[in-house]
Amino acid sequence: MILVAxxxxxxxxxxxxRTGAAVATLDQFGDADLPLPARCVAGDPVTGFDREALIxxxxxxxxxxxxxxxxxxxxxxxxxxxxxxxxxxxxxxxxRPEVVxxxxxxxxxxxxxxxxxxxxxxxxxxxxRVAMPDDAIPEDxxxxxxxAAGGCHIVPWTGGPLPDGHYLQRRAAGRPTSVAFIADRxxxxxxxxxxxxxxxxxxxxxxxxxxxVLPAAMPQSLADRLADAARRIAAAFGLVxxxxxxxxVDGMSVTVLEVNPRPGATLDLLERHRQGGVMxxxxxxxxxxxxxxxxxxxxxxxxxxxxxxxxxTVPADFPWxxxxxxxxxxxxxxxGRTAAVQRHRLGRGRGRGAVPSVRPDRTHRRGLxxxxxxxxxxxxxxxxxxxxxxxxxxxxxxxxxxxxxxxxGWSSTPPAAP
Numbered sequence: 001m002i003l004v005a006x007x008x009x010x011x012x013x014x015x016x017x018r019t020g021a022a023v024a025t026l027d028q029f030g031d032a033d034l035p036l037p038a039r040c041v042a043g044d045p046v047t048g049f050d051r052e053a054l055i056x057x058x059x060x061x062x063x064x065x066x067x068x069x070x071x072x073x074x075x076x077x078x079x080x081x082x083x084x085x086x087x088x089x090x091x092x093x094x095x096r097p098e099v100v101x102x103x104x105x106x107x108x109x110x111x112x113x114x115x116x117x118x119x120x121x122x123x124x125x126x127x128x129r130v131a132m133p134d135d136a137i138p139e140d141x142x143x144x145x146x147x148a149a150g151g152c153h154i155v156p157w158t159g160g161p162l163p164d165g166h167y168l169q170r171r172a173a174g175r176p177t178s179v180a181f182i183a184d185r186x187x188x189x190x191x192x193x194x195x196x197x198x199x200x201x202x203x204x205x206x207x208x209x210x211x212x213v214l215p216a217a218m219p220q221s222l223a224d225r226l227a228d229a230a231r232r233i234a235a236a237f238g239l240v241x242x243x244x245x246x247x248x249v250d251g252m253s254v255t256v257l258e259v260n261p262r263p264g265a266t267l268d269l270l271e272r273h274r275q276g277g278v279m280x281x282x283x284x285x286x287x288x289x290x291x292x293x294x295x296x297x298x299x300x301x302x303x304x305x306x307x308x309x310x311x312x313t314v315p316a317d318f319p320w321x322x323x324x325x326x327x328x329x330x331x332x333x334x335x336g337r338t339a340a341v342q343r344h345r346l347g348r349g350r351g352r353g354a355v356p357s358v359r360p361d362r363t364h365r366r367g368l369x370x371x372x373x374x375x376x377x378x379x380x381x382x383x384x385x386x387x388x389x390x391x392x393x394x395x396x397x398x399x400x401x402x403x404x405x406x407x408x409g410w411s412s413t414p415p416a417a418p
Contacts, residue, residue: 003062006071015279024061093286095261123254127170154207172255174248183234184285211304241286
């Protein structure tokens with residue numbers, strides 16, 4: 001038995017199940033496509049899991065000695081990860097709490113990077129401050145929350161006091177890029193794929209995650225530098241299993257931002273990019289067993305996230321396209337400022353080529369609706385980025401609907417192309 005614990009555990013749980021292992025999942029959403037058994041655990045996507053509820057649910061689902069794979073929700077609370085491990089006790093198949101703490105400590109991470117000789121690779125790390133500089137120009141800095149994920153926590157600094165648990169990082173230029181890699185304790189580290197990512201800005205979240213496409217096209221010399229940086233960082237921190245290194249790439253100039261010490265948002269894409277998937281290699285590398293990666297499949301694969309502008313209730317007969325995932329149960333109230341669901345993902349595209357999807361959120365006022373739900377009345381709603389080429393143009397697809405939150409009801413008539 002392998003226990004999966006993550007704020008949204010569907011992608012990890014499905015990947016584990018594809019290896020043939022029995023899987024049980026703890027997350028905050030309980031989506032319809034989540035493998036059973038599973039428990040929806042109290043908490044909040046921002047503050048994380050309720051400690052007592054998480055441990056009680058774990059003991060109900062997974063017997064002592066089960067494997068444990070974690071996703072998002074523990075970087076800001078490595079102590080909670082330690083408590084979960086001890087609650088079984090469970091065999092951690094991933095990075096230890098002290099490793100998570102080290103890579104998510106902003107000042108410590110910056111200091112460790114400075115000793116790795118990345119300057120020789122022409123790779124740098126932005127200036128990072130945990131206290132306000134006296135002579136700083138606010139426009140030059142961003143405020144980030146330590147241990148957070150998804151980009152919604154990143155905002156421009158206005159010059160005011162830093163909230164608890166937040167830090168300043170100097171702005172840097174470049175296109176968001178991520179190196180997914182698998183490492184083990186022997187020092188072996190292999191790149192799984194390099195992806196390009198993009199933001200889907202909102203007024204209160206200008207850097208929120210929008211999606212990714214892989215493999216990224218770039219000169220081999222640049223890809224080699226990124227892989228070398230990942231190897232050095234993995235060895236310095238003792239990272240194991242599947243991780244990702246987030247960077248900004250501006251031409252041949254590279255800026256390291258952070259490490260995600262867990263399977264991340266591109267897991268669905270990586271599973272399809274590599275023959276045989278990547279989860280088996282993650283489990284073996286984390287457990288200290290021999291591991292190998294399957295060959296990369298040809299072609300490009302991408303996943304896009306879309307954000308609902310207001311609350312809606314998922315209809316019982318909604319025809320989800322087969323390339324959507326993280327599907328809320330029929331009748332679920334998602335988006336808006338509901339008490340039951342504060343942030344919910346309606347789907348992440350996961351097919352070869354263009355793959356729109358949805359993640360409604362309580363604070364997001366704009367963006368796409370759901371799996372290509374475009375609003376006939378609200379012209380602010382736009383399709384997923386046109387960079388995701390490969391499937392038929394969205395207006396040629398027969399299943400577009402107009403969501404009820406726009407006041408125009410459900411319709412099978414697609415909107416006119418903007």
